[in-house]
Amino acid sequence: MIPAAFDYIRAGSADDAFAQLQRLGADARVLAGGQSLIPAMRFRLARPAVLVDINGLKDLDYIRIDSGTLSMGAIARDSAVERAPWIQERKWSLLHDVSRVVADPVVRQMGTVVGSLCHNDPSGDWTAVALAARAELVVRGAAGERTVGIDDFLVDSFTTAVQEGEMALAVRFSVPDDRTAGSYQKVERKVGDYATAAVAVQVSLNADGTVREAGIALSAAGPCAVRVAEAEALLKGQAPTADLIKAAADAASRKSEPQADLRGSIEYKKNLAGVLVSRGLRQALARLGVQS
Protein backbone atom coordinates (compact mmCIF):
# COMPACT_ATOMS: atom_id res chain seq x y z
CA MET A 1 0.00 0.00 0.00
CA ILE A 2 1.41 3.33 -1.10
CA PRO A 3 0.35 6.65 0.43
CA ALA A 4 -1.44 9.27 -1.63
CA ALA A 5 0.93 11.80 -3.19
CA PHE A 6 2.01 14.74 -1.05
CA ASP A 7 4.55 17.53 -1.06
CA TYR A 8 7.49 17.16 1.27
CA ILE A 9 9.13 20.03 3.11
CA ARG A 10 12.20 19.47 5.24
CA ALA A 11 12.11 22.11 7.93
CA GLY A 12 15.40 23.93 8.38
CA SER A 13 14.60 25.07 11.90
CA ALA A 14 11.75 25.05 14.39
CA ASP A 15 10.91 28.59 13.26
CA ASP A 16 10.82 27.43 9.65
CA ALA A 17 8.58 24.45 10.51
CA PHE A 18 6.19 26.74 12.36
CA ALA A 19 6.13 29.27 9.49
CA GLN A 20 5.32 26.49 7.02
CA LEU A 21 2.51 25.20 9.23
CA GLN A 22 1.09 28.70 9.62
CA ARG A 23 1.18 29.15 5.85
CA LEU A 24 -0.32 25.76 5.00
CA GLY A 25 -2.92 25.41 7.75
CA ALA A 26 -5.10 22.33 7.45
CA ASP A 27 -3.22 20.98 4.43
CA ALA A 28 -0.07 20.18 6.40
CA ARG A 29 0.90 17.60 8.97
CA VAL A 30 4.09 17.46 11.01
CA LEU A 31 6.22 14.40 10.28
CA ALA A 32 8.06 13.43 13.46
CA GLY A 33 8.74 9.71 14.00
CA GLY A 34 5.97 8.82 11.57
CA GLN A 35 5.29 5.46 13.19
CA SER A 36 1.54 6.16 13.41
CA LEU A 37 1.18 8.74 10.63
CA ILE A 38 2.89 6.73 7.89
CA PRO A 39 0.80 3.55 8.42
CA ALA A 40 -2.31 5.78 8.47
CA MET A 41 -1.19 7.34 5.18
CA ARG A 42 -0.51 3.91 3.70
CA PHE A 43 -4.08 2.88 4.51
CA ARG A 44 -5.21 6.25 3.11
CA LEU A 45 -6.82 7.03 6.44
CA ALA A 46 -4.68 10.17 6.38
CA ARG A 47 -4.07 12.12 3.17
CA PRO A 48 -2.16 15.27 4.09
CA ALA A 49 -1.29 17.45 1.10
CA VAL A 50 2.04 18.44 2.66
CA LEU A 51 4.34 16.88 5.23
CA VAL A 52 6.66 19.14 7.21
CA ASP A 53 9.53 16.91 8.31
CA ILE A 54 11.06 17.98 11.63
CA ASN A 55 13.38 14.97 12.01
CA GLY A 56 16.47 17.00 11.17
CA LEU A 57 15.87 19.60 13.90
CA LYS A 58 18.49 18.81 16.51
CA ASP A 59 17.20 21.58 18.79
CA LEU A 60 13.95 19.59 19.19
CA ASP A 61 15.83 16.34 19.90
CA TYR A 62 16.47 16.56 23.64
CA ILE A 63 15.54 14.99 26.93
CA ARG A 64 16.66 17.02 29.91
CA ILE A 65 15.96 17.43 33.59
CA ASP A 66 16.42 20.80 35.21
CA SER A 67 14.69 22.95 37.82
CA GLY A 68 12.44 20.08 38.83
CA THR A 69 11.14 19.47 35.32
CA LEU A 70 11.75 16.70 32.80
CA SER A 71 11.39 18.07 29.26
CA MET A 72 11.31 16.07 26.05
CA GLY A 73 11.51 17.84 22.70
CA ALA A 74 9.26 17.09 19.75
CA ILE A 75 11.58 14.48 18.26
CA ALA A 76 12.86 12.84 21.44
CA ARG A 77 12.61 9.15 20.55
CA ASP A 78 10.99 6.45 22.63
CA SER A 79 14.29 4.56 22.48
CA ALA A 80 16.12 7.53 24.01
CA VAL A 81 13.69 7.54 26.94
CA GLU A 82 14.13 3.80 27.35
CA ARG A 83 17.93 4.17 27.49
CA ALA A 84 18.07 7.28 29.70
CA PRO A 85 20.06 6.58 32.89
CA TRP A 86 17.53 8.27 35.18
CA ILE A 87 14.73 5.98 33.97
CA GLN A 88 16.01 3.34 36.42
CA GLU A 89 15.20 5.56 39.43
CA ARG A 90 12.14 4.49 41.40
CA LYS A 91 10.40 7.84 41.10
CA TRP A 92 10.38 7.43 37.31
CA SER A 93 9.02 3.86 37.39
CA LEU A 94 5.84 4.79 35.48
CA LEU A 95 7.91 6.17 32.59
CA HIS A 96 10.29 3.22 32.89
CA ASP A 97 7.47 0.74 32.50
CA VAL A 98 5.83 2.43 29.53
CA SER A 99 9.11 3.01 27.70
CA ARG A 100 9.55 -0.75 27.40
CA VAL A 101 6.09 -1.59 26.01
CA VAL A 102 5.36 1.16 23.47
CA ALA A 103 4.99 -0.64 20.12
CA ASP A 104 8.15 -2.77 19.64
CA PRO A 105 11.88 -2.06 20.04
CA VAL A 106 12.45 -1.20 16.36
CA VAL A 107 9.43 1.10 16.16
CA ARG A 108 10.71 2.84 19.30
CA GLN A 109 13.88 3.84 17.42
CA MET A 110 11.84 6.28 15.34
CA GLY A 111 8.69 6.85 17.39
CA THR A 112 8.51 9.98 19.54
CA VAL A 113 6.77 10.74 22.82
CA VAL A 114 5.36 14.08 21.69
CA GLY A 115 4.22 12.57 18.40
CA SER A 116 2.39 9.83 20.25
CA LEU A 117 0.63 12.42 22.43
CA CYS A 118 -0.32 14.49 19.37
CA HIS A 119 -1.65 11.40 17.58
CA ASN A 120 -3.93 10.76 20.59
CA ASP A 121 -4.88 7.24 19.61
CA PRO A 122 -7.67 5.82 21.81
CA SER A 123 -5.27 2.98 22.67
CA GLY A 124 -2.12 5.08 23.03
CA ASP A 125 0.33 4.42 25.82
CA TRP A 126 1.86 7.84 26.46
CA THR A 127 -1.52 9.56 26.73
CA ALA A 128 -2.52 7.55 29.80
CA VAL A 129 0.95 7.98 31.30
CA ALA A 130 0.84 11.74 30.75
CA LEU A 131 -2.53 11.90 32.51
CA ALA A 132 -1.34 9.89 35.53
CA ALA A 133 1.85 11.95 35.79
CA ARG A 134 0.00 15.25 35.15
CA ALA A 135 2.22 16.27 32.26
CA GLU A 136 1.85 19.44 30.21
CA LEU A 137 2.65 20.26 26.62
CA VAL A 138 4.32 23.28 25.09
CA VAL A 139 2.39 24.36 22.00
CA ARG A 140 3.45 27.09 19.62
CA GLY A 141 0.66 29.10 18.05
CA ALA A 142 0.23 32.43 16.30
CA ALA A 143 0.15 34.23 19.67
CA GLY A 144 3.37 32.57 20.83
CA GLU A 145 4.12 29.58 23.03
CA ARG A 146 1.65 28.33 25.62
CA THR A 147 1.56 25.40 27.99
CA VAL A 148 -1.46 23.12 27.97
CA GLY A 149 -2.20 20.67 30.78
CA ILE A 150 -2.70 17.14 29.53
CA ASP A 151 -6.37 17.04 30.57
CA ASP A 152 -7.07 19.95 28.23
CA PHE A 153 -4.67 18.71 25.57
CA LEU A 154 -6.50 15.43 24.92
CA VAL A 155 -9.73 16.56 23.27
CA ASP A 156 -11.11 13.49 21.49
CA SER A 157 -9.94 10.53 19.42
CA PHE A 158 -7.02 11.67 17.25
CA THR A 159 -7.79 15.27 18.26
CA THR A 160 -5.78 17.50 20.57
CA ALA A 161 -5.57 21.14 21.58
CA VAL A 162 -3.04 21.66 18.77
CA GLN A 163 -4.94 23.71 16.20
CA GLU A 164 -4.34 24.07 12.49
CA GLY A 165 -1.08 25.88 11.88
CA GLU A 166 0.25 25.08 15.35
CA MET A 167 2.83 22.61 16.54
CA ALA A 168 3.68 20.90 19.80
CA LEU A 169 7.28 21.63 20.79
CA ALA A 170 7.74 19.59 23.96
CA VAL A 171 6.18 17.64 26.80
CA ARG A 172 7.06 18.38 30.42
CA PHE A 173 6.78 16.20 33.51
CA SER A 174 7.35 17.45 37.06
CA VAL A 175 10.18 15.53 38.70
CA PRO A 176 8.41 13.41 41.33
CA ASP A 177 9.60 13.43 44.93
CA ASP A 178 11.48 10.46 46.38
CA ARG A 179 8.36 8.89 47.90
CA THR A 180 6.83 8.44 44.46
CA ALA A 181 6.53 5.32 42.33
CA GLY A 182 4.36 4.24 39.45
CA SER A 183 3.42 1.33 37.28
CA TYR A 184 2.21 0.83 33.72
CA GLN A 185 0.06 -2.23 33.17
CA LYS A 186 -0.76 -3.25 29.62
CA VAL A 187 -2.48 -6.33 28.27
CA GLU A 188 -1.90 -6.89 24.57
CA ARG A 189 -2.38 -9.90 22.31
CA LYS A 190 1.15 -9.62 20.95
CA VAL A 191 4.05 -7.20 21.13
CA GLY A 192 3.18 -4.10 19.14
CA ASP A 193 -0.57 -4.67 19.07
CA TYR A 194 -2.99 -2.07 20.36
CA ALA A 195 -3.69 -2.55 24.06
CA THR A 196 -6.69 -4.65 25.03
CA ALA A 197 -6.61 -2.48 28.12
CA ALA A 198 -3.87 -0.43 29.75
CA VAL A 199 -3.54 1.48 33.00
CA ALA A 200 -1.06 4.11 34.20
CA VAL A 201 -0.65 4.63 37.92
CA GLN A 202 1.55 6.99 39.92
CA VAL A 203 1.44 7.29 43.70
CA SER A 204 3.19 9.75 46.03
CA LEU A 205 3.15 9.00 49.75
CA ASN A 206 3.36 11.27 52.79
CA ALA A 207 5.92 10.49 55.49
CA ASP A 208 3.20 8.76 57.53
CA GLY A 209 2.43 6.37 54.69
CA THR A 210 -0.81 7.98 53.58
CA VAL A 211 -1.29 8.91 49.93
CA ARG A 212 -0.30 12.48 49.15
CA GLU A 213 -1.30 12.25 45.52
CA ALA A 214 -2.44 9.52 43.13
CA GLY A 215 -2.60 9.61 39.34
CA ILE A 216 -4.69 6.92 37.66
CA ALA A 217 -5.56 6.82 33.97
CA LEU A 218 -6.90 4.27 31.50
CA SER A 219 -6.18 3.67 27.84
CA ALA A 220 -8.25 1.68 25.34
CA ALA A 221 -11.20 2.62 27.53
CA GLY A 222 -13.03 5.21 25.44
CA PRO A 223 -12.49 7.83 22.72
CA CYS A 224 -9.14 8.75 24.27
CA ALA A 225 -7.19 8.06 27.43
CA VAL A 226 -9.15 9.04 30.52
CA ARG A 227 -8.37 10.01 34.11
CA VAL A 228 -10.17 8.13 36.89
CA ALA A 229 -10.65 11.16 39.14
CA GLU A 230 -12.95 9.23 41.48
CA ALA A 231 -10.22 6.66 42.22
CA GLU A 232 -7.62 9.40 42.70
CA ALA A 233 -9.88 11.18 45.20
CA LEU A 234 -10.60 7.96 47.07
CA LEU A 235 -6.90 7.37 47.71
CA LYS A 236 -5.84 10.92 48.55
CA GLY A 237 -5.02 11.37 52.24
CA GLN A 238 -5.76 7.73 53.03
CA ALA A 239 -3.60 4.77 53.99
CA PRO A 240 -3.69 2.48 50.94
CA THR A 241 -5.51 -0.58 52.26
CA ALA A 242 -6.74 -3.56 50.27
CA ASP A 243 -10.31 -2.29 50.57
CA LEU A 244 -9.33 1.10 49.21
CA ILE A 245 -7.47 -0.44 46.28
CA LYS A 246 -10.55 -2.50 45.49
CA ALA A 247 -12.72 0.61 45.59
CA ALA A 248 -10.30 2.41 43.24
CA ALA A 249 -10.34 -0.57 40.88
CA ASP A 250 -14.14 -0.65 40.89
CA ALA A 251 -14.22 3.07 40.08
CA ALA A 252 -11.90 2.41 37.13
CA SER A 253 -14.16 -0.37 35.83
CA ARG A 254 -17.13 1.98 35.97
CA LYS A 255 -15.19 4.75 34.24
CA SER A 256 -14.01 2.51 31.40
CA GLU A 257 -16.11 2.83 28.22
CA PRO A 258 -14.36 0.45 25.81
CA GLN A 259 -15.52 -0.80 22.46
CA ALA A 260 -15.99 -4.49 21.81
CA ASP A 261 -13.61 -5.90 19.21
CA LEU A 262 -11.55 -9.02 18.55
CA ARG A 263 -9.52 -8.23 21.67
CA GLY A 264 -12.50 -8.65 23.98
CA SER A 265 -16.04 -7.76 24.92
CA ILE A 266 -17.08 -4.60 26.72
CA GLU A 267 -17.70 -6.57 29.91
CA TYR A 268 -14.25 -8.17 29.74
CA LYS A 269 -12.43 -4.91 29.06
CA LYS A 270 -14.24 -3.01 31.83
CA ASN A 271 -13.33 -5.76 34.27
CA LEU A 272 -9.75 -5.79 33.00
CA ALA A 273 -9.37 -2.04 33.57
CA GLY A 274 -10.20 -2.59 37.23
CA VAL A 275 -7.88 -5.57 37.54
CA LEU A 276 -5.03 -3.57 36.03
CA VAL A 277 -5.61 -0.60 38.34
CA SER A 278 -5.42 -2.99 41.27
CA ARG A 279 -2.20 -4.57 39.96
CA GLY A 280 -0.72 -1.17 39.14
CA LEU A 281 -1.44 0.28 42.58
CA ARG A 282 -0.02 -2.81 44.28
CA GLN A 283 3.13 -2.70 42.17
CA ALA A 284 3.64 1.04 42.72
CA LEU A 285 3.16 0.57 46.48
CA ALA A 286 5.46 -2.47 46.53
CA ARG A 287 8.12 -0.33 44.86
CA LEU A 288 7.69 2.08 47.78
CA GLY A 289 8.12 -0.76 50.24
CA VAL A 290 4.43 -0.92 51.17
CA GLN A 291 2.64 -4.26 51.20
CA SER A 292 -1.03 -3.93 50.36
Added chain:
Amino acid sequence: MKVSITVNGVQHEKDVEPRTLLAYFLREHCGLTGTHVGCDTSSCGCCVVVMDGDTAVKSCTMFAAQADGHAITTVEGLAQGGALHPLQQAFWDQHGLQCGYCTPGMLMTSYALLKHKPNPTDAEVREELAGNLCRCTGYNNIVKAVRQAAETLQAAPAQK
Protein backbone atom coordinates in the same frame (compact mmCIF):
# COMPACT_ATOMS: atom_id res chain seq x y z
CA MET B 1 12.59 15.27 -5.38
CA LYS B 2 16.29 14.39 -5.36
CA VAL B 3 17.65 12.20 -2.60
CA SER B 4 21.18 11.02 -1.95
CA ILE B 5 21.42 7.93 0.22
CA THR B 6 24.53 5.89 0.90
CA VAL B 7 23.50 2.24 0.78
CA ASN B 8 26.09 -0.34 1.84
CA GLY B 9 28.81 2.21 1.20
CA VAL B 10 27.61 3.16 -2.29
CA GLN B 11 26.03 6.55 -2.86
CA HIS B 12 22.69 6.44 -4.68
CA GLU B 13 21.38 9.73 -6.06
CA LYS B 14 17.84 9.32 -7.36
CA ASP B 15 14.84 11.39 -8.28
CA VAL B 16 11.88 10.00 -6.31
CA GLU B 17 8.34 10.93 -5.38
CA PRO B 18 8.11 12.14 -1.76
CA ARG B 19 5.77 9.23 -1.01
CA THR B 20 8.45 6.67 -1.92
CA LEU B 21 8.96 4.49 1.12
CA LEU B 22 12.55 3.59 1.96
CA ALA B 23 11.81 -0.13 1.46
CA TYR B 24 10.69 0.51 -2.12
CA PHE B 25 13.58 2.88 -2.73
CA LEU B 26 15.96 0.07 -1.83
CA ARG B 27 14.09 -2.61 -3.79
CA GLU B 28 13.02 -0.72 -6.91
CA HIS B 29 15.45 2.17 -7.27
CA CYS B 30 18.59 0.46 -5.98
CA GLY B 31 17.71 -3.09 -7.07
CA LEU B 32 18.41 -4.42 -3.58
CA THR B 33 15.59 -6.90 -3.08
CA GLY B 34 17.02 -8.50 0.05
CA THR B 35 14.93 -6.07 2.11
CA HIS B 36 11.47 -7.63 2.23
CA VAL B 37 8.04 -6.10 2.73
CA GLY B 38 5.84 -8.39 4.79
CA CYS B 39 2.91 -6.84 6.57
CA ASP B 40 2.51 -3.24 5.38
CA THR B 41 1.60 -2.27 8.95
CA SER B 42 5.01 -1.98 10.67
CA SER B 43 4.28 -5.15 12.61
CA CYS B 44 6.45 -7.87 11.08
CA GLY B 45 9.98 -6.47 10.84
CA CYS B 46 10.88 -8.09 7.49
CA CYS B 47 11.85 -4.65 6.18
CA VAL B 48 14.30 -3.69 8.94
CA VAL B 49 17.48 -1.98 7.79
CA VAL B 50 20.18 -0.22 9.80
CA MET B 51 20.55 3.55 9.62
CA ASP B 52 23.83 5.32 10.35
CA GLY B 53 25.57 2.20 11.54
CA ASP B 54 23.64 1.20 14.63
CA THR B 55 19.95 2.12 14.48
CA ALA B 56 17.43 -0.51 13.32
CA VAL B 57 14.47 1.04 11.49
CA LYS B 58 11.45 -0.35 9.68
CA SER B 59 12.02 0.79 6.10
CA CYS B 60 8.35 0.34 5.17
CA THR B 61 7.43 3.00 7.75
CA MET B 62 9.87 5.65 6.68
CA PHE B 63 10.10 7.74 3.53
CA ALA B 64 13.23 7.66 1.39
CA ALA B 65 13.25 11.44 1.84
CA GLN B 66 13.89 10.91 5.55
CA ALA B 67 17.01 8.89 4.75
CA ASP B 68 18.41 11.62 2.49
CA GLY B 69 22.00 12.23 3.54
CA HIS B 70 22.07 9.15 5.76
CA ALA B 71 23.86 5.81 5.49
CA ILE B 72 21.75 2.66 5.20
CA THR B 73 22.97 -0.88 5.65
CA THR B 74 20.85 -3.67 4.17
CA VAL B 75 21.27 -7.43 4.31
CA GLU B 76 23.31 -7.20 1.09
CA GLY B 77 25.88 -5.15 2.99
CA LEU B 78 26.66 -7.82 5.59
CA ALA B 79 28.87 -10.28 3.69
CA GLN B 80 32.35 -8.98 2.90
CA GLY B 81 34.42 -10.31 0.02
CA GLY B 82 32.23 -13.37 -0.38
CA ALA B 83 32.56 -14.32 3.29
CA LEU B 84 29.37 -14.44 5.29
CA HIS B 85 29.06 -12.03 8.22
CA PRO B 86 29.29 -13.86 11.55
CA LEU B 87 25.53 -13.30 12.01
CA GLN B 88 24.76 -14.89 8.65
CA GLN B 89 27.11 -17.78 9.39
CA ALA B 90 25.45 -18.27 12.78
CA PHE B 91 21.95 -18.33 11.27
CA TRP B 92 23.29 -20.97 8.85
CA ASP B 93 25.00 -23.00 11.58
CA GLN B 94 22.09 -22.86 14.04
CA HIS B 95 19.39 -23.36 11.39
CA GLY B 96 17.94 -19.97 12.35
CA LEU B 97 15.62 -19.89 9.36
CA GLN B 98 13.28 -22.07 7.38
CA CYS B 99 11.47 -20.17 4.61
CA GLY B 100 13.84 -17.22 4.98
CA TYR B 101 11.33 -14.44 4.42
CA CYS B 102 11.88 -12.81 7.81
CA THR B 103 15.65 -13.44 7.80
CA PRO B 104 16.89 -10.12 6.36
CA GLY B 105 14.97 -8.26 9.05
CA MET B 106 16.11 -10.66 11.76
CA LEU B 107 19.71 -10.19 10.68
CA MET B 108 19.55 -6.41 10.57
CA THR B 109 17.77 -6.04 13.92
CA SER B 110 20.33 -8.42 15.42
CA TYR B 111 23.16 -6.45 13.80
CA ALA B 112 21.99 -3.25 15.51
CA LEU B 113 21.38 -5.13 18.76
CA LEU B 114 24.97 -6.38 18.87
CA LYS B 115 26.25 -2.84 18.31
CA HIS B 116 24.46 -1.72 21.48
CA LYS B 117 24.74 -4.95 23.49
CA PRO B 118 27.74 -7.03 22.34
CA ASN B 119 26.96 -9.87 24.75
CA PRO B 120 23.18 -10.12 25.18
CA THR B 121 21.39 -12.71 27.27
CA ASP B 122 18.73 -14.95 25.72
CA ALA B 123 16.08 -12.75 27.32
CA GLU B 124 17.60 -9.59 25.86
CA VAL B 125 17.75 -11.13 22.39
CA ARG B 126 14.10 -12.14 22.63
CA GLU B 127 13.11 -8.70 23.86
CA GLU B 128 15.02 -6.84 21.15
CA LEU B 129 13.67 -9.10 18.41
CA ALA B 130 10.08 -8.67 19.60
CA GLY B 131 9.33 -6.48 16.57
CA ASN B 132 10.42 -9.21 14.12
CA LEU B 133 7.99 -12.02 13.42
CA CYS B 134 8.97 -15.49 12.22
CA ARG B 135 6.25 -17.99 11.41
CA CYS B 136 8.53 -21.00 10.84
CA THR B 137 11.26 -21.43 13.40
CA GLY B 138 9.66 -20.88 16.78
CA TYR B 139 12.54 -18.44 17.45
CA ASN B 140 14.75 -20.77 19.52
CA ASN B 141 17.33 -21.24 16.79
CA ILE B 142 17.27 -17.54 15.96
CA VAL B 143 18.17 -16.73 19.58
CA LYS B 144 20.93 -19.36 19.50
CA ALA B 145 22.26 -17.87 16.27
CA VAL B 146 22.44 -14.34 17.70
CA ARG B 147 24.25 -15.66 20.77
CA GLN B 148 26.72 -17.54 18.56
CA ALA B 149 27.36 -14.43 16.48
CA ALA B 150 27.91 -12.39 19.64
CA GLU B 151 30.60 -14.86 20.73
CA THR B 152 32.25 -14.84 17.32
CA LEU B 153 32.26 -11.06 17.12
CA GLN B 154 33.65 -10.68 20.64
CA ALA B 155 36.45 -13.13 19.87
CA ALA B 156 37.31 -11.26 16.66
CA PRO B 157 36.13 -7.66 17.13
CA ALA B 158 37.92 -6.56 13.98
CA GLN B 159 35.04 -8.05 12.02
CA LYS B 160 32.14 -5.65 11.78
